[in-house]
Amino acid sequence: MTESVALRRRRARFRTDGKGWIFVGPFLAVFALTFLAPIAYAIYLSLFRDQAFFGGTVFVGLDNYADVLRDAKFWESFLRVLAFLVVQVPVMLVLALLAALAIDSARLHGSSFFRIVIFLPYAVPGVVAVLMWGFIYGNNFGLAADLNELLGTTAVQPLSQRWMLPSIANIVTWEFVGYNMLIFYSALRTVPGELYEAAAIDGAxxxxxxxxxxLPALRGAIVIATIFSIIGSFQLFNEPNILRTLAPNVITTYYTPNMYAYNLSFAGQQFNYSATVAIVMGLITAVIAYIVQLRGSREAL
Known part of the structure; x- marks a missing residue:
């Protein structure tokens, strides 16, 4: 009798769980088709190599991955975006944090106006933003050229070899300070008012x-914003790819890992090696993002 009751309960639980799958199923199907299937296909491509003389492809196992790890162009592009990340991300997050704290402060008049103004660059399409800044940076036109003509010098060269990466960092910072500011500001709005009252009573x-x-209330938001910024830095593509038309001698086809993979695939027709570069870069990004998340979670505890 007891076994019969337990069996009926298990069947009832299965029927209940089955109804949940009806709602989850469409999402899982779309997720598998748009996310898992491309990754699986990229991994499949990375295990093969085109035969230069005989045509067709041949299975090479992990040889493509070994080639990527020995590829000087890949590591040059990776170290470039790593330097970009180390400098640009802290600057951007500090500016976003200061903006969020200022807007959250009761002493700032017109906080809603400033919140919209700071967030507005994020609403500008990325391509439009890069084109706009490209015209500002131009050596023969725009603000930089006008300043050089006014000062009678050529010191202002945003598209030069020395200043190209800072110029790109400036564009990315301009685009995403508002986005990160909104993350921090939303976290500040969830802080209970009792904490501020207690701090005021203590004379803080x-x-x-x-x-x-x-700042303790912002710890989780800072971790999330940092992870998003790390992923965005390693995915750097639009800004250098568009500016390349203005400075082709400075921005190479392998200026960033994403540009390298893109040009390998669409210009060099090396689909297998391009997929390998993309997978290696994805793994590196995932590992670094996980380490940051793990460290942030431990500090929160």
């Missing part, structure tokens, strides 16, 4: 309130 000033109340 503005900076002490920020350090003791607001």
């Amino acid at each position: 000033g503005t900076f002490r309130t920020i350090r003791a109340v607001k």
